[in-house]
Amino acid sequence: MCAASSSVAGRDGSLGVLDAEEIRRALSRIAHEILERTRGGEQVILLGIPTRGVPLAQRLAALIAEFEGRKVPCGSLDVTMHRDDLRLHPARALHRTELPPDGVDGKTVVLVDDVLYSGRTVRAALDALNDLGRPRSVQLAVLVDRGHRELPIRADYVGKNLPTSQREVVHVQLTEVDGRDGVMISEEEGQS
């Protein structure tokens, strides 16, 4: 991966927080931490929450394979049908839920998402997971924790703690989805 610097102000006044190289380092550290805390990735499944959690989970799986030579199963978990804010928006399109063939029973599931904010997405993910089986434990890895939790949820692995105000918006861009890597923060009135 090239070290394209994005720590400059974007055209819309947004401020670069992490560039491609920094995202790569943060993910390497998370991959090492996962290995450390799960005795070398034993019985671990990485489940990305769409959209951007899925490529992050795949990158973590690739890094774990690189560091430890272990192939960790990787999948995706769509939480749309379990969200608590469905009635506040027009019906959303669904994303794919794809589990490894062995399922989640008895495994250590690491949920992977890009931004941890209110914690409501993670709550929905825990509910969705509940219908799919009974993991031995569930952990949470996020690229950015921006605070302002509304539920008693915390991340086990954090790429970057980013203190924000609720008026700010955090944009995560990943090559697989957006064509480039970067995390930006911008001020947007009326958005949360």
Next chain:
Amino acid sequence: MKRHLISAADLSRADAVLILDTAEELAALADRPIKKLPTLRGRTVVNLFYEDSTRTRISFEAAAKRLSADVINFSAKGSSVAKGESLKDTALTLEAMGADAVVIRHGASGAAHRLASWVHGSVLNAGDGTHEHPTQALLDAFTIRRRLRGDGTPGARGAGLDGLRVTIVGDVLHSRVARSNVLLLSTLGAEVTLAAPPTLLPLAVGSWPCAVSYDLDAELPKSDVVMMLRVQQERMGAAYFPSVREYSRRYGLDAARMARLPEHAIVMHPGPMNRGVEIAADVADSVRSTIVEQVANGVTTRMAVLYLLLGGMEFPEVAQ
């Protein structure tokens, strides 16, 4: 998406593809240990059936229950309809009981459209007379896309049915399935041909977005999909063809006719079948037949429709 699903013509291509994509994601639910989602918890779906139906009613009921909605089944037999209650009064009663959606099957064309102006919830047309049956068309489109466009892999997501040739055979005149399919499949880019005796085609068929042929044998070699329609003897007052045997000879699909189809072609039937009339038993049971698959896909597709109509925020009230 509109608030109601009355006609396949209400669906834009984007709406139809969204429904098929949603159904594609929901299809995986059938393989899970818990085949239920909490999405429509606390919402009520009423099945209002004035005509006999097995698969459509059960399919809607299963779909609503898998999304955790409460389901109230109403069939005209054994209800106040037998005492002379009008559709409007029945509708207002259901409305007062707090129905969020009404699934209606009725013998009169236009009943669903009429009902939509009386109730606040969403109205889903499950067949009105000889007019339309849009969810059947959606499940047929879903079945075609799964079989002929990427076999349920993520590649089919977002895809239409462009370039596929669909031949709809038989009693088009009395078929609400045919009308809805012609409208929906052409919206999705398929080329539809109706093959039927002239007496079983509606007068206005010239204005439909499809071709018409009186010769089934000529259409078979160039069809990707053959959809057989039921000969609806209960709706036929007069004689539309000389004899069932003659109809079967000219428009029935038997093994010899099936052999004329291209190798990848599929055979569909909305059910219930008249085995030996429009479709031979060995054709109905062959691997090319999607008849059982269509039933399974019916639940999935109706879940997608219910989710998209009821799962999000309420549709804005439209002035009537």
